[in-house]
Amino acid sequence: xxxxxxLSVLILVVIxxxxxxxxxxxxxxxxxxxxxxxxxxxxxxxxxxVTDRGQLLHENHCMACHNDSVNSRNNTKAHSxxxxxxxxxxxxxxxxxxxxxxxxxxxxNFLNRRYYHFxxxx
Numbered sequence: 001x002x003x004x005x006x007l008s009v010l011i012l013v014v015i016x017x018x019x020x021x022x023x024x025x026x027x028x029x030x031x032x033x034x035x036x037x038x039x040x041x042x043x044x045x046x047x048x049x050v051t052d053r054g055q056l057l058h059e060n061h062c063m064a065c066h067n068d069s070v071n072s073r074n075n076t077k078a079h080s081x082x083x084x085x086x087x088x089x090x091x092x093x094x095x096x097x098x099x100x101x102x103x104x105x106x107x108x109n110f111l112n113r114r115y116y117h118f119x120x121x122x
Contacts, residue, residue, distance in 0.1 A: 054110025061097055062107075081118045084108050 078084045085108045092099040092107075099107075112118055 052106075052110055054106035054108070055114075057099075057103060057107050058110055061095065062091065076116075078116060081108065081112055081116075081120055084111050084116060084118075 078087060085104060088104050088107045088111070092104060097103075112120070
């Protein structure tokens with residue numbers, strides 16, 4: 001008997017949530033309680049893709065303390081790609097990030113492309 005009650009309540013909850021979801025999908029959030037017409041297309045929001053791993057690492061681990069002004073100031077401490085790499089290594093060790101060489105390279109390359117524009121000799 002307990003299983004029957006449990007299953008009945010579960011079925012009712014699923015039905016309720018399904019109808020609630022269906023109702024939410026047919027309502028236009030920008031026009032109050034009016035339902036969207038069948039020939040209206042939903043608004044598509046375009047979010048730019050971030051595919052640069054160096055940028056992601058930088059945003060996740062460096063931007064908490066460093067804003068863009070650190071890398072774009074006139075009296076920068078980095079005068080070459082090697083200098084950038086040394087600073088990335090320094091701070092990754094300080095923060096105990098345990099970055100591998102490719103992580104350091106990715107962040108170094110991102111910073112150089114974004115802010116410094118040093119020529120590389122590769």
